[in-house]
Amino acid sequence: MNNTTDSDKSLGAKITIGLVLGSITFVVIFGNVLVLLSPFFSRNLLKKPTYIFLISLAIADLLLGIIVLPFSSIIAVTGTWFFGPVVCNLYVSSDVCFSTSSILHLLVITLDRYYAAASPFHYKTRMKQNCALLIVIIVWFVSVMISFPPIHTGLNTDDGVIQSYEDRSTCVLETNKIYSLVDGIGLFFIPLIFMCVLYVHLILIVRKKGAVSSKNSYKERRLVITIAVVLSGFAVCWVPYFTIFTVGELFKWQAHPVVSDVVLWLGYLNSSINPIIYGLLNQKFRDAFRKMLCITCNKTDASSNYSMSRTSYYTTNNQALSRMKNTTKNKNGCTNKHIYEEAISSSPTKV
Structure with a gap:
């Protein structure tokens, strides 16, 4: 999921790009480390299924920041791949896996919140920790299966040849129409539409409950605001990339390398805003963050x-x-x- 850029940038441009991308990488890693350490400072976090999903999401975003973003930064700055085809395919597979996992986790979190608001009694009796862990396992299984097996067996290319071995100076995700449809439409646009529909239904449920009783109206409004912010950030960050990714393959159109890099890093940016959203809008995470940042x-x-x-x-x-x-x-x-x-x-x- 990466595109090379021109290698003839000026030294100043390379330094600027490196600093910007390095800052994004640092925020991704630092923010998600805070999320992962939160249960040690607020033990109630892992008792609810929602927080299990959030912790698993943070793992996906953290792995993206540690394993993928450093290589993506090097490519964006130099325009060249230096590490050989084997590492390239592992890097590309990890990129697809962690990005897909992050997207699917956001879908699961939206479903979880909708289920909790629409059927609170059934949610409390059926959505237990074991059920949440099973859902997390399914999310990671789908993410791994869409990334590592196809890329390492050539199922993602037009001629069935494993990518990256012919031109070892570049490292990009090669795709055919089937792979683009499955990854772009099946694992992004359909989940995005589904999340938007759930969000509209959630608004209707909150309004209906608010008209009957105002006891939990404030809490439910906060829920709607949180999901709205998460969903908006998700759409703004990933829609440009997957539009180019899907449309480009279906109509054999290729965007300018600079545009491709910008929309790709815009998608990566989504992994940095999730911890910020939780820190601002979720009281338990906010308390845990405050304890961690103040302990030093x-x-x-x-x-x-x-x-x-x-x-x-x-x-x-x-x-x-x-x-x-x-x-x-x-x-x-x-x-x-x-x-x-x-x-x-x-x-x-x-x-």
Whole structure:
């Protein structure tokens, strides 16, 4: 799922592109690491099926950031592939797998929220952790099967030859019409349309419940807003790429390499906005993020306060001892040396 760009960019352009893409990669990795660490700071997160889907989604996005985006950045900057055909096919397969998994997870999350709003009683009795884990396994199975077997057996190419071995300086996803239809229409546009239909139904359900009772109206409105933001981000990020990907193969049309890279990285950007959305709109994730981000600050502040307290103590103690040492004699006739030794013997050794 990558396209090469012209290799004759100026040095300034390469540096700029590298910094931008490196920043996106960092945000993808950092944000999804926060999501994965959230259950350690909010133990209730894994008790609900929805959060199991969100954690699995974060795994897909994190793997994309660690395994795929560094290679994609190198291609975008240099316009050349340096790592051979075997690594290329593994990279392309991973790209397709993790991107597809991310898309399917968003579909599952939308279905989950719709089911919870439309049939709350059946949802609580039927949607258990085992059911959520089974759904996650199915999502990952479909993602793996659409990526690794076809690319490593040549099912994605027109002539049935395994890609990347003829021209070893480029690394792109070669597709035929069948693969484009299955991956583009079957695993993107149909799920996207389905999610939009579910969202419209969800709005109707929330309005109907709000008209009957306003008890949970605020919570349900937040649910609608969250899904709207997630769905909008998903569509804005991925529709341009899959439009070019599907239409280009069906009508034998090829976009400019720069345009292809821009829409591809726009799709990658979706893996960075999901943690931001959850951090802003989900209270449990927001609390967990706050604890994680503040724990280092608290340790630093505690260490600083401890050092300052020790410095303040010893400064005050030394000043007192100095004053006592310089005193000629006390009223009882004790010498300065006696007072000094008595103060030393009675002073604490630890703060």
